[in-house]
Amino acid sequence: xTDAARPLRIDALTVQPGRIVCEVSVDPARRYTTPKLAxxxxxxxxxxxxxxxxNDEGDTFGCVIGHTSVPHLLEHLVIDxxxxxxxxxxxxxxxxxxxxxxxxxxxxxxxxxxxxLVALRAFRDAAEKINGAMLx
Numbered sequence: 231x232t233d234a235a236r237p238l239r240i241d242a243l244t245v246q247p248g249r250i251v252c253e254v255s256v257d258p259a260r261r262y263t264t265p266k267l268a269x270x271x272x273x274x275x276x277x278x279x280x281x282x283x284x285n286d287e288g289d290t291f292g293c294v295i296g297h298t299s300v301p302h303l304l305e306h307l308v309i310d311x312x313x314x315x316x317x318x319x320x321x322x323x324x325x326x327x328x329x330x331x332x333x334x335x336x337x338x339x340x341x342x343x344x345x346x347l348v349a350l351r352a353f354r355d356a357a358e359k360i361n362g363a364m365l366x
Contacts, residue, residue, distance in 0.1 A: 237364045238300055240357050243350060249342050250349050254357075256300045256335040260364060263303050268296040270363040271303065275310045300364075301337035302327040304356055308341050311352035315345075 237260045242253040272278050272295070279292030283306070287293040291306050305325040312323055325341040343349035 235365075236357075236361045238304065238357055238360050240353060243353060245346050245350070249340050250346065250353065252304075252339040252341070252353055253330075254301050254304065254337050254339060256337070258333065258335040261299055261332065261335050263296060263298050263300060265296040267303070267360075267363055270366070271295070271307065271360070274359075275307065277313075278306055278310055281306050281309065299327060299329070299337065300360065301329075301339050304353075304360060305339045305341060307356035307359065308339070308349065308352045311356055312341075312343060312348055315348045315352070 237257040239255045240252060241255055242251075244251045279290060279295060281291040282289065283291040283294070285291075285294045285298075291298075295303070295306075305327045309323040309325055313321075321344045323342050325339065327337060327339050330336045330338055341349060341353075
C-alpha cells in the first residue's frame with residue numbers, strides 16, 4: 231500500500247529522553263474512530279478499553295474509543311503494544327495526543343518508553359494495524 235493510500239500516516243518520529251514524539255497525518259474525512267474500528271482494535275487488544283485516560287467522558291479509554299481521534303487510538307495502541315512486548319514489569323507508560331491542525335488531519339502523539347526500539351516498532355505496527363482495519 232502506498233503512503234498516499236493510507237488513512238493514517240506517520241510523518242516523523244523523534245526520540246527524545248524518555249519519550250517518542252510522532253507527527254501524524256490522517257485523511258481529514260477519517261479523522262475519528264468508529265464503533266466498528268474500536269471493536270476491531272479491542273478484538274486483538276482487549277485491554278485497550280481499560281487503559282487510564284484523561285477525557286471528558288470518564289476515566290478510561292473505553293469511554294471514548296468508539297468516537298475519538300485516530301491519533302488518540304494510535305497513542306493507546308502503541309502503549310498497549312509496548313506493555314505486551316514485556317520488559318520491565320514496573321514500567322508505566324503515558325502518552326498525549328494533540329491536534330496541531332485538526333481540519334487538515336495533523337496531530338502530535340507523544341508516548342513514553344523504556345526501550346526506544348520497542349517503542350519505534352510499536353508505532354510502526356500500530357499504524358499498520360489501524361490502517362488495515364480502516365481499509366476493510
